Amino acid sequence: MTSHNSLSIYSRSFWLTLLVFAVFGASFFLYVESEREIDRANETRFNSHGLMEELRQSSDDLTRMVRSYVATGDTAYKKNYYHVLAVRNGKSSRPAIGKPLYWDLMATQIVDKTPNGGAIQDFAAGKKIAFFDLLRQAGFSEHEYKVLLQAKQGADNLVLVELDVMRQLETTGPRFDEIRDRLIRQLHGKEYIEAKTSIMSLIDTAHDLMDERTLRLVKEAEANSIRLRLVFILFGVLLLGLLWRAYRALHYTLGASLNDVHASLVKLGSGDFKQAISFNAGMSESIMGWLSVTQSRLAQLEDQKLIEAAKNQRISQLYNALSQCNQSILRITNEEDLLPGICADAVEIGGLKMAWVGIFDADANVIRPSASYGAGIEYLENLEIDISPFNEEDLGPSALAFINRRPEWCQQFQSDPRTKKWHDRGLQYGWKSSAALPLFMNKAVIGTLNIYSENENAFDDVVKDLLIEFSINVSHVLNRFRLEKDQRHALLMEELRSYLLERITFPQRLDELLTEVVLKIEALLPGCICSILLLGNEGRYIKTGAAPSLPDFYVDAINGxxxxxxxxxxxxxxxxxxxxxxxxxxxxxxxxxxxxxxxxAGLKACWSQPILSSGKKVIGAFAIYHKFPSEPDGFSLNLLEMAAHLIAIGIERKQSEDSLRQLSQAVEQSSNAIVITDSQVNIEYANTCYLRNAGKELAEVIGRNPSIMHSGKTAPEVYEEMWRQLQRGESWKGELINLYADGQEHTDLAHISPIRNASGVVTHFLAIQEDISDKKRTEERIKYLAHYDSLTGLPNRALLDELARYALSLADRSHDPLAVIFFDLDHFKDINDSLGHSVGDIMLVELSKRLVAAMRENDTISRLGGDEFILLLTGVDEHKVEQVVQKLMRAVNAPFRIGEYDLNVTASMGIAIYPNDGHDLETLSRNADAAMYRAKREGRNSYRFFTQEMQERSTRHLELVNALRQALEKQQFQLHFQPQLSMQTGHVLGAEALLRWHHPVLGHVSPAEFIPVAEDSGLILPIGEWVLRTAAKQWKQWQASGLPDLLIAVNLSAVQFRHHDLPALVTRILQEADMPPACLELELTEGVAMHDPQGAIAVMNNLHERGIRMSIDDFGTGYSSLSYLKKFKVYKLKIDQSFVRDITSDPEDRAIVSAVISMAKSLGLMTIAEGVETAEQLEFLRQQQCEEVQGYYYSRPLPADEFAAFFRNSLT
Known part of the structure; x- marks a missing residue:
């Protein structure tokens, strides 16, 4: 073939390819448009179905709302009813939702999403448009529209009926419940249902016409699409054969191979929309992409259609089940038959997998299955659901529904955490969703209705409403059954009560009464066997009272x-x-x-109630037996309790009749005097003992007052208290001294009680008198000998033990100290040996009197024997014990005059302190005894504390007191002076006078040790006066030596400051030394000033008026009220050295010091810091603008001559 021919062929192929491509493109375009036409037809069909479904749903919701409103009276249903009508008639705006309208839940509707993320919105959303106008706009045919208008006319008529029903319900009055029941029957009646069925039939007819029309349009569009699809495929194959080089471009256009495109088209053409059409990434705009979108939309439409059909079927089944339930309610007359029928209807008719009803047992606090039906009911056997809400995570749907009083919906049973315990059973029985709905009785939850479905998400809003209505209906009928049952039980209880009370008063033996009671209860409770068992006199063994229906062998076995x-x-x-x-x-x-x-004996269950006497003592038991396992209900428990109570009354009545006969004999023969008087205290009865004591005959005392035996020796207060109690209606018990017929006075223990009639009015008095004269004399003598020393009359060891236990318990509760002193006389044996035991005994008696006189009333002294004594002192510490001991030593050391002898004795004493030395009397007395012997070893005529530590402290205190008493006389004190300098100039402004004590034996004694001792002993006043006087004299000497004026600061103790003569004393001392008041500064600690703020203010004002300066020492270590600080006449605050010491390392101390200085400035006070020892401390204080300082950084406290030299050097 020549190149020209090849070129011609290529050219022809090229242009043919272009032509075929053009035709291919056109066919492709037409095919896409046909697919869109299918989408539009399907969308029209979908919208038409949605409007029809909305019409069905709104009609159904109107019926359900009016029924719910009539049944519950909840105005929310009425309000929703009118709103639905307003939207449907175009008077209110339509909501913007994309699902069929569920009118009672419009606020919670969820908008569906398209695959592209856009919401499917109602094209009339937010508009006010009548529903039938909307149908016309949606393209419904005239014929369809006419059918719907007929349905609308019927619906309007039905609306008028429903409105009339709601109007009638609003009528109030005594017949309200009757009207509501009639309206409920009307809304569920045949006429209403037929009208409703007629409307729904017309709607279904219109729906079928619309469905046929839209389906036809869809099929036409699909047929056109199929034809264009075939053209598209034909030109596509031709194009592939002509132009291989165009394959890649065609591939991108198609989005996949021709085989894939063809397969997808075949699927769509065959109506298979389930399997997704896939395409390569980035080819969403290709043919395959459009095919995938088309397949997805068609699959969604098909799924929605199936879902709607399944939902409608479930709703229809539940409607049928609800209807069947209502019929059962009208037909069945007891709870036992109703609940199983309801469960069966829910499964067989409602299409559920399983249903059961659980009833709450309040005594066991559990829910137990009462009726069940369906797959898996065997798991309910012996099931008990505990509703104790200790951990809500452990509670299942039934318990949660019961506790929270609302339904629990589990849409995915196998994944819901609430059903975790039952996932295995759910998988076994095919449970995929479940619901638990509370059942109510008189507004209280009595159980739950539990249902299970084989479908996930089985409970949509419509189904939930139906099931809630279902549970409401069940609750209503349970209320009715329970009320009827309670009425029957109440009548039975009243019949039994009347019978038992009648038989109790009937004259017969106890065994006859109990047998009749048992037979009566068995007659009222068919199928039960009763028995009454009594408790024998010894209170340990069973005695048969009555058991006529039990076998003899059984009765014989339990008797005894x-x-x-x-x-x-x-x-x-x-x-x-x-x-x-x-x-x-x-x-x-x-x-x-x-x-x-x-x-x-054929017995399978036994319920036993103890029979309690009026004094709550067990006297027997009443039992009910059953021939099958049985759990008592509330009625049975009440019957048990009532029967046992009435049986107890009968037993006590029969026993009391016997007891009365015995009591009469016992009263007459009693060894105690017994008298009964009327309310005016005139004798109506007296027994033989009283008549014998009074020496009278019964006729002589009848009508007289019992005072015929009064001796006049009983205190008037006794009679007054007796009558106060008797007039209050209370019993009185006490001792009376009466004069008997034998002429002797006798002490009677009298117990007088008022006797009331049935109305509670006191009509008589009962007096029982026991002659306790001999007993009282004997008891008093025994008690005295058991608790007191026969020689001295002091408590003996036995009484001491009792008193010590009481005192120790008080000390333990109040955390107060307690002291035990053990002492005996030194060389007392010599007196007995030389002068005789009689003289020694007399001296011991005299010594006891002295010791008692020297002690406080609440202290105790006991004689153990011989010359040994124990003293028990409460609420005393070591120092107070010393004072008591010294007082006792003085009492012992005073001479004794025994006949012709003048005797002098001494005592050695040992002291033990609770709780340090022991927690009981035995330990404390043993330790005190050891301390006493130590005193004897160390010279006698002294005392010692038990522990070495306490002994040393006591010794040290005594040494300091004795030494302080002589320190002033022997001039052992001296003053040192510590300079006080100005921060601004560095010059000495004054000095603080500090007391120093050097004892020739004790050496240098710290002020921290001897100042408190001086304050306790009262020596601080003369010492403080010496300090003031010495400081003033020293100032005068410095002046005479040519030193400039300077300020001397003197510390005041608390005792000095509170002494009434302080201002006058200071003034005298200043005048004697010719010292200006402005040169003296008195320092007072913060704690002393705040002890009595008002008193401190008065003293400070007095000193201020005299020109004497005051300052607060150790500021910051106590508690100061700023309100009082402003009132104190002070001019300076001294910062305590405890804050200054760590001022460079402790941020808190720095903050405190800064705050004190700042506060002082704001109050117009000066500040001085004591204890300054480093340059860093000084620099910080300078930065904070502290005015004055003192401390070892400048100088230690100096004797007067050294201070004078320091002062002179600072001036140069």
Whole structure:
């Protein structure tokens, strides 16, 4: 072939290719348009179906709302009803939703999403347009529209009926419940349902016409699409054969190979929309991409159609089940038959997998299945659902529905955490979703309705509403059944009560009464066997009271059985006094040893109630047996309790009749005097003992007052208190001194009680008098000998033990100290040996009197024997003990005059302190005894503390007190002076006078040690006066030596500051030294000033008026009220050295110091810092603008001559 021919062939092929390509493009365009035409036809069909579904749903919702409103009276249903009508008639705007309207849930509708992310919006959203105008705009045919208008006319008529029903419901009055029941029957009646069915039939006819028309349009579009599809395929094959080089471009246009495109088209053409059409990434605009979109949209439409069909089927099934339930409610007359029928209808008619009803057991706090039906009910056997809300995560749907009083919906049973415990069973029985709805009775939850479905997400809004209505209907009928049952039980209880009370008053033996009671209860409760068991006189063994229906061998076996815990139901009830329920004797632990006997008698359950006397003492047990396992309900428990109570009344009445006869004999023969008077205290009865004591005959005392035996020796207060109590209606018990017929005074223990009639009015008094004269004298003598020393009359060791236990318990609660002192006389044996024991005894008696006189009233002294004594001192510390001991030593050391002898004795004492030295009397007395012997070893006529530490402290304190008393006289004190300098100039402004004490034996004693001792002993006043006077004299000497004026600061103790003569004393000292008041500064600690702020203000004002300056020492270590600080006449605050010491390393100390300086400035006060030892401390204080300082950085405290030299050097 020549090149020209080749070129011609190529050229022809090229142009032919172009032509074929053009035709291919045109066919492709037409094909796409045909697909879009299919989409438009399907969209029209989809919208038409949606409007029809909305019409169906709104009609159904109007019916359900009016029914719900009539049934519940909830105005929300009425409001929603009118809103639906307004939207449907174009009076209100349509909501913007993309699903069929569920009118009662419009606020929570979820908008569906298209695959491209856009919402499918109602094309009339937000507009006010009548629904039938919307149907016309949607393209409904005239014929379809006419059919719908007929349906609308019927619906409008039905609306008028519904509006009339709601209007009638608003009528109030005594017949309201009757009207509401009639309206409910009207809305569920045949006429209403037929009208509703007629409307729905017309709607279904219009729906079928619309479905036929839109389906035809869709099929026409699909047929056209198929023809264009074939043309497209033909030209595509031709194009591939002509132009291989165009393959790649064609590939990108198609988005896949021709085989793939062809396969996809075949699938779509055959109506297979389930399998997704895939295409390569980046080819979404290719033919395959459009085919995929088309397939996806067609699959969605098909899925929606299937879902809607399944939903409609489920709704229809539930409607049928609800209808069947309503019929059952009208037909069935008891709860036992109703609940199983409801469960069966829910499964068989409602299309559910399984249903069961659980009833709440308040005693066990669990829900137990009462009725069930469907797949998996075997798992409910012995099921008990605990509703205790300790951990909500452990609760399942039934418990949650019960506790929260609302339905629990589990749409995915296998993945819901609430059903985790039952996932395996759900997989076994095909449960894929479940619901638990509470059942109510008188507004209280009594159980749950539980249903299971084989479909996930089985409960949409419509189904939920139907099931809620279902549960409401069940609750209503349960309320009715329970009310009827309660009425029957109440009548039965009243009949039993009347019978028992009548028989109790009938004159007959106790065994006859109990037998009649048992037979009556058995007649009222068919199928039960009753028994009454009594508790023997010894209170341990069972005695048969009445059991006519029990076999003889069983009665013989339990008669004489010893009661105890777990001894059957009755044995346990009588032992514990608590009701005992054994619902299944074959498994109950209390019946293990008695089960063969019970089984032989045909007994399977036993409920036993203890019979309690009026004094709440167990006297028997009443039992009800059953021949099958049985759990008592509330009625049975109430009957048990009432029967046991009335049986107890009967038993006590019969026993009291016997007791009265015995009591009459006992009163007459009693060894105690017994008198009964009327309310005016005139004797109506007196027994033989009283008449014998009074020396009278009965006729002589009748009508007289019991005062005929008064001796006049009983205190008037006793009679006054007796009558106060009797007039209040209370019993009185006390001792009276009466004069008997034998002429002797006798002490009677009288017990007088008021006697009331049935109305509670006191009509008589009962007096029982026991002659306790001999007994009282004997008891008093025994008590005295048991608790007191026969020689001295002091408490002995036995009484001391009792008093010590009480004192130690008080000390333990109040955390107060307590001291035990053990002492005896030094060389007392010599007195006995030389002068005789009689003289020694007399001296011991005199010594006891001295010791008692020297002690406080609440202290205790006891004689152990011989010359040994123990003292018990409460609320004392070491120092107070010393004072008491010294007082006792002085009492002992005073001379004794015994007959012709003048005796001088000394004592050695040992001291133990609670709680440091022991927690009981034995330990404390032993330790005190050891300390006493140590005193004896160290010279006698002294005392010692038990522990070395306490001994040393006491010794040191005594040494300091004795030394301080002589320190002033022996001039052992001296003053040192520490310079106080100005921060601004560095010059000495003054000095703080500091007391120093050097003892020739004790050496240098720290002020921190001897100042508190001086304050406790009262020596601080003369010492403080010496300090003031010495400081003033020293100032005068410095002045005479040519030193300039300077300020001397002197510390005041708390005792000095509170002394009333302080201002006058200071003034005298200044005048004597000719020292200006402005040169003296008195330092007062923060704590002393705040102890009595008002008193401190008065003292400071007095000193201020005299021209004497005051400053607050150690500021920051105590507690100061700023309101009082402003009132204090002070001019300077001294910052305590504890804050200055760590001022460079502790941020808190720096903050405190800065705050004190700043506060002082704001109050117009100066500041001085003590304890300055480093340049860093000084620099910080300078930065904070502290005015004055003192401390070892400049100088230690100096003697007067050294201070004068330091002062002179600072001036140069």
């Amino acid at each position: 059985l010893e009661i105890g815990p777990g001894i059957g139901s009755c044995g346990n009830a009588m032992f514990t006094g608590q009701r005992t329920i054994a619902r299944d004797l074959s498994t109950h632990p209390f019946w293990v040893q008695f089960w063969p006997l019970a089984n032989q």
